[in-house]
Amino acid sequence: MPERDEIDRLSVTPRVVVRGVGSIGQRHARVLTRLGADVALWPVRPRPAPLPDPPTSGSAVQTLNDSSGPAALASADLVVIATDTGRHVADAIEALDAGAVRVLVEKPVAPTRLLADALATHPRASDVWVAAPLRAHEAFRHLASVVRDIGAPVSAHVRCQSWLPDWRPDRDYRESYSARLDEGGVLRDLVHELDYAEVLLGRPTLLGAHLEHAGPLDIEAEQAATLLWCTDTATVTCRLDYVTRPAARGITVRGPDGVLDWDVTTATVTHLDTTGRPTTTTFPADLDRDAVMATQARAALELTPDAKPAQRHTAGAPATLAEGLATLELCDRAKELS
Known part of the structure; x- marks a missing residue:
């Protein structure tokens, strides 16, 4: 680190x-x-x-x-x-x-x-x-630069699963904004996953959503969500939840020429070729949350939101307002479908 x-x-x-x-x-x-x-x-x-x-x-x-x-x-x-x-x-x-x-x-x-x-x-x-700090991870920027190496992606699975009481052990999780029906829940709280998946794979059309309010946590907001959407090239499943230990976070993208997996918890990107042979690259700076946020902050100060997408993505810039609203629309649509 x-x-x-x-x-x-x-x-x-x-x-x-x-x-x-x-x-x-x-x-x-x-x-x-x-x-x-x-x-x-x-x-x-x-x-x-x-x-x-x-x-x-x-x-x-x-x-x-x-x-x-x-x-x-x-x-x-x-x-x-x-x-x-x-x-x-x-x-x-x-x-x-x-x-x-x-x-x-x-x-x-x-x-x-x-x-x-x-x-x-x-x-x-x-x-x-x-704010979209996952875009500032070196591993994500690397993933975005090599995703076409596996051919046009045909499927992907996005995951962000953890145990909400572990987030802030010194505070009752039921008193956090995450637990609130009007502001919390995994869809709003973990919206970063929806954001970076769109950057990587394209604009989603939501096909299905299942939200779970019942579970081991005593909160009003949804404790878990499973989504299914498609883009121009890929079919994507997504699992977001507050009820899993140990934590898991990342994305697996599959195509005709291999598989790419980004494990956020270990800051690694693994490429499997068509024979299954793995090549793993590690990005230790991503394990320092302040360093990641510094990349985002620098880009927010040095660029403007109307800069070209390639320039913004290379710099690890935040999302534009239009992009932030697009993920919010996806959350709203998931609630409607569920």
Whole structure:
């Protein structure tokens, strides 16, 4: 795993506001500060004590409040929206209207596609990124570059399976957003899998979906989902769940000239040729979550969402708003079918 000071700092000092200071907001702040950005944290609710500065090489992180926050938005090169899902659209619009150059919204954009319409139709919608850190994995970018080596993919299986109580052992999982009926559930929570599968295999047409609310977890949201869709070249199955141990995450793609398997948990891509002989490549940097998020953050600052897809994908950039909304539509359709 790379040392933390191996992350190259930006050549300029962008001004960044991180709206929301939960675990993901503080991670964004830490990563952006290490990249050399001037970062300010703006909590949604007043904090009883000062927030700790992310560990970095001497850079302090400013804490804003509702009086100083709006002015900071106006001068920001990037605003990261890391609030509750139900606030994403309103917080993103506030940043755009204030004059922020670009906005990076955490996934999903909104609880449903309909609730994202105000952002989708905003005059500055083209300045919005949607977080998609799996695109920033070196292993995924390698997979995307060699997927045609197995011929036109004819089938694939996407998987993201884990045990929700293990996510944050120091917190009751039933109190997390993942458990909430209106904001959580595996479809919204694990939407990254739907996003990267579309990048790799093309736009999906959903054929079937089965959502499971019953199970070992005491939550209102769905605990598992199994989806079936097709693209122009492949038929895809997808399993998302909160109820599996040990965790499994990745994709297996099969074609007439071999098989490719990306195992996210081990940061490996394995290529089986037509005889079954394996060649495995490991990408150890992908095991450092901060390093992956730094790749995404750098691309979000250095590129624009209207850059060419090949350039965005090579750089490990986030999803565009249109792409983020497309995966949200797929989630909505899965709920309808189920």
